[in-house]
Amino acid sequence: MERSQSKRLELQKILCARIEKGFYYSREFPGVPYLSAEFDLNHITVRRALNELVEQGILCRKENGRIDLVGSSRQFRVALLTHGYMNPADKWFQALQECARKYKCSFTYIPYNIQDDPIIYEALNGDFDLFITSIYEPDKLLLEKMNKKRDKLVCLYNDIVGCDFYRLDGLQRSAFMRLFRKFAENGYKKIDFLSSTLEKRNCKENEKYYRQACKEFGFKGNFYSFQEKFDILCYFQGREEAQKLLDAGSFAKTEVIFTSNVEIAWGLIRALHDNGIRVPEDIQVVSFGGAEFARFIEPEITTIGTPDRTLPVKEMFEHFMGINPQPGKKVFNADPGQYTDQELIFQGKTVKISLI
16 A cells, blocks of 8 residues: 555656646646556556646646646647757757746657758648748748748748748847957957858848948958858868968958857867967957857857847747737847846957956
């Protein structure tokens, strides 16, 4: 008897923890046969455990006799489609999961391997209320499919196809101006920018703020860009493009180089090292986003990025769920004006001056 009670209590503890984490928001609550098989318990023990949870108000019994979550109904369904697997520790992945739990949404993660993977079409045909995607080079048929879902499709980080889809991004690129101002205050005059063009919109924004900084602070320098390929690591592309520029005599008198992401900065630093140029003694390097990754590179890369990813994700969820709709809004990202320098800037080892 005591052993049966112990197992029943342990099962209730596990189920309560799963409910708290939103485990059953994306699926039908399992019945007695399923739970019996999953936990290797007899039906009587499982049934008693569920009945007690119903009595405690944690679960409820539907008119058809099925046990379900309290207040459960047709949930807002979210699908995340990404090329390859996202690390469970990824801050964006965690923010999406956290908001899905907060708003009691069904959250389905769908990784794919190739651009014509049938799972993409199957997902887009699914009964989802919101699609969050990182589809970079869709063919005409897939693009047509995406356009049909455009009222509920959000591109993660970049609107690569340039069709003015909704976009979930990090920090607004106007944040670069804070860093430019810091270098201007310390007397720097020759600053270059190395940007990738995976998405033309972001590249144009990078160039816009770079040109604005040159005009406002009297900088001289060059804006370099290259076509990034989604199926090759940015590190290798950054290193290769930086080497081409070095071979052409670029960066001869450059004091600081800004890059559009941490991976490119990493490749740039390696190319500079290969050519006997020290960072930060000879040239300083600053990047955008990816502070978690920047900490694991030697030398640690100084970068500016989103301190709290849940804010733009929360704004996106509330828009599409009708909680706080924002007509005309296409990009969900963080306003740097909401944060202090200490919150935005990760001071690594690739600059000589203090930025915070």
